[in-house]
Amino acid sequence: MGAATTGAVRAGIGRGLRLMALLMLIVLPLLGAYAGSVRAADNSSAGSVYVIPIQQTVQSGLASFLDRALTEAEEAKASLIVLDIDTPGGRLDTAEEIGKRIRESSVPTVAFVSGKAASAGAYLALNANDIAMAPGTTIGAAMIVDGSGKPVDHPKLVSFWSEEMRSAAELNGRDPAIAAGMVDPARVVELKAIGETKEKGEIISLSADKALKVGYADKTAGTVEEVIAWKGLSDRSVVEIHPSLAEKIATFVTSPGIATILLIVGIAGVAIELLVPGFGVPGIIGLLGFGLYFFGQSIAGFAGMESLVVFLIGIGLLIVEVFVPSFGILGILGIAGVITGITMGAYDTGNALRTLGTSVLVASVIVAAVAYLFRKKGVWNRFILKDQLTTDQGYVPQLSRAHWLGQYGETVSALRPSGLALIGDQRVDVISSGEFIEQGKPVQVVSVDGTRILVKEIERTTANLNKE
Structure with a gap:
């Protein structure tokens, strides 16, 4: 190299x-x-009410934040966790993970729908112990859609997500048929409490008033403070947890x-x-x-x-x-x-x-x-050689020797099989076809290939006649 x-x-x-x-x-x-952003809970907040916002798309980053916030509330032995929900939904696999974490919380939870709990957001709300909704808010519309917002009608996926919603509704005695109607447009669901029927091709989305009547809300409240008062914890300190910069x-x-x-x-x-x-x-x-x-x-x-x-x-x-x-x-x-x-x-x-x-x-x-x-x-x-041997840099290319083809000469040295010969007035390197040619013998050029000049021995009389 x-x-x-x-x-x-x-x-x-x-x-x-x-x-x-x-x-x-x-x-x-x-x-x-990251290590600095995750800090242990302060024991002085024991018995407090923890307010955790879910006000973004349901995705992996939210799952990490909620796990950290719920753990902090549990370690602080909080009296209540209020999940302030306003989300259009998001990834179903992430919603499953978060829903499981909410169900397993050792602290009582209330889902407060302050905006909308659509799609995966409805699933999260149903996994809480109680649901409170602000006037003008909605819950439902959990039909599966792809990345471009188009409905996904794959039977297995629709059936699976319908059952997930049904199971979440049954946790706290809510009508599972309504939860399935939020997902599957093919179902017909009768909502007797409000005198309506969901027909095929429709999905269920409930306002705060309708949700209260059909049992999908336990309270209407305008603010988080009203939710806390409803649970009889107005005398407790409130700890609001927000996502860190990280x-x-x-x-x-x-x-x-x-x-x-x-x-x-x-x-x-x-x-x-x-x-x-x-x-x-x-x-x-x-x-x-x-x-x-x-x-x-x-x-x-x-x-x-x-x-x-x-x-x-x-x-x-x-x-x-x-x-x-x-x-x-x-x-x-x-x-x-x-x-x-x-x-x-x-x-x-x-x-x-x-x-x-x-x-x-x-x-x-x-x-x-x-x-x-x-x-x-x-x-x-x-790794590439760029130097060029050009005439403008002083390099002279090899002259053609094709004009020597057929000419006669005489060996200056013995050819074994290569050696020197005098052709015309120039001494050049030549080679025989393999035979030995002594010094001073007449030869003729029979082939020229680049710098390779092939000669053969001839009779001297032939060479002399050619010269004359």
């Missing part, structure tokens, strides 16, 4: 190590911020669209920095993208240190593969490490793989475009 190539490899490895170090500097302080960031970055964008930025940024070195900015942006992705997953409780370590090992192997060829072994191990680290740090492995696949495709297009635009600065150019 030449000095230039060795220098390029060393420079590349050094750049790779700097990328790794920067990634550690980005990720570890963020994880430290949890707000985590909620944002763990949303499906943002997570995909962060992975695209991470993959494209690091790849561009490796293939088109010298900029610095793409590498930093890429590492920030990966850092925010793992930070969000860590705060949400999905990504542990082991997933980050596996990811960093994968990145390291890919960097080494770029500069130290290993017949693809390190590259394959690196890709496996990156994929494993990202999927280990996600809420759902299947969803993480789909997100990663989309991110890789988009990032590949970006990297290809940037590599083409800056191809003259690419890392591969460090």
Whole structure:
């Protein structure tokens, strides 16, 4: 390996190590911020009423926040937990997780619908011990929809979610048929208390007054204070728990669209920095993208240190593969490490793989475009010989020897089978077809191939006649 190539490899490895170090500097302080944001409950708040807001889309970040808030209330031996609900719904798998956590709470819970409890929000409310609703609010409309808002009519999914809603309603003696009617438009449900019937093609959504009449609300209240007074705890102190800055960031970055964008930025940024070195900015942006992705997953409780370590090992192997060829072994191990680290740090492995696949495709297009635009600065150019032996730099190309074909000459040295011959007035290197030709013998050029001149021995009289 030449000095230039060795220098390029060393420079590349050094750049790779700097990328790794920067990634550690980005990720570890963020994880430290998470540790500082989760603090133990203050025992002085024992017997207090804890108010926890559910005023965002139901997704993984919310599940992490609610688990932390409920745990804090339980450790403080609170008298009551008020879940202030105003949500359009969200992920059903996350709603199941949160609903289970609410059911298992050792502190009595009241769901206070201050806005709307739609879709997954209705499920969360039904899992609380009691439900209070503010005037003008609604609960229900839990039909399953896809990412674009279109109804999902898959029988198994509709049946499963209907039963989940029915089970949640039965926890506190509510009519399970109404809960199923909030999900399945094919059902016909009679609401005798309000003199209405849900026909096929409709789903149930109840106002506060109707919910109170059919038993889907236990109280109408305008404020959280009225709910607390209804439970006879007006004399208790109120502790309001809000998401920390870290949890707000985590909620944002763990949303499906943002997570995909962060992975695209991470993959494209690091790849561009490796293939088109010298900029610095793409590498930093890429590492920030990966850092925010793992930070969000860590705060949400999905990504542990082991997933980050596996990811960093994968990145390291890919960097080494770029500069130290290993017949693809390190590259394959690196890709496996990156994929494993990202999927280990996600809420759902299947969803993480789909997100990663989309991110890789988009990032590949970006990297290809940037590599083409800056191809003259690419890392591969460090291993390509660019020097050209042109005439303008003083190099003279080999003159054609085709004109010697058929000419006669005389060997200056013995041909065994190569040697020297005098052809015309020039001494040139020649070769026989394998036979030995002594010095001073007449020869004729029978073939010229580049610099290779093939000769054969002839009679001297033939050579003399040719000269005459």
